[in-house]
Amino acid sequence: MCYFGPMSNSYFTLVYRVTQAIPPGRVTNYGAIADFLALGSSRMVGWALNKCHGKGVPAHRVVNSKGELSGRNMFPSPSMMQELLEQEGVQVSKDKVINFKETFWSPTEHLDPDEYDYPHE
DNA sequence: GTTTTGACGGTCT
DNA sequence: TAGACCGCCAAAA
Numbered sequence: 326m327c328y329f330g331p332m333s334n335s336y337f338t339l340v341y342r343v344t345q346a347i348p349p350g351r352v353t354n355y356g357a358i359a360d361f362l363a364l365g366s367s368r369m370v371g372w373a374l375n376k377c378h379g380k381g382v383p384a385h386r387v388v389n390s391k392g393e394l395s396g397r398n399m400f401p402s403p404s405m406m407q408e409l410l411e412q413e414g415v416q417v418s419k420d421k422v423i424n425f426k427e428t429f430w431s432p433t434e435h436l437d438p439d440e441y442d443y444p445h446e
Numbered sequence: 447g448t449t450t451t452g453a454c455g456g457t458c459t
Numbered sequence: 460t461a462g463a464c465c466g467c468c469a470a471a472a
Contacts, residue, residue, distance in 0.1 A: 336468085336469080337469090354454085354455090355453075355454050355455080356454070356455055356456085359454085359455085359467085364467080364468070365466090365467050365468075366454080366455085366466080366467030366468050366469090367453095367454040367455055367467080368451095368452055368453090368454050368455085368466090368467065368468075368469090369452085369454095369467075369468055369469060370453085370454080371452065371453040371454060372451090372452050372453075372454095372468090372469075372470080373453095373469090374453060375452075375453060384453075387453080388453090389453080389454060389455085390454075390455060390456090394453090395453050395454075396453030397453085398453075399453050400453090406453095
């Protein structure tokens with residue numbers, strides 16, 4: 326689904342697409358997305374997701390390398406992120422994903438870089 | 447046009 | 460083992 330039109334090749338849009346590609350009940354971390362998109366910086370991933378509000382991007386499935394819901398404070402309700410994850414079957418405790426290693430989903434192993442081509446210019 | 451910040455990651459101390 | 464620092468690229472002020 327393209328929420329962003331034909332110009333969906335901007336780096337933040339790529340982040341959105343990868344985030345949307347995350348299957349329910351799974352989570353990933355910023356570094357994985359950054360590495361997959363060859364962005365090289367996980368900060369931009371989080372920064373991009375910061376603007377995803379109201380864009381239909383399941384940002385709640387993206388956590389930091391520690392499995393912590395780092396961005397929960399950014400959500401309308403700090404607990405909303407945890408609620409959404411638990412709603413999808415992801416067990417969360419103390420703002421941290423339980424069995425994070427099992428719940429972790431690597432875009433590099435499931436997505437094709439060719440479909441998420443990063444614009445050179 | 448320059449400076450600061452940003453939902454982070456990895457490495458060093 | 461835990462804490463602190465630097466590095467990444469881009470956007471907003």
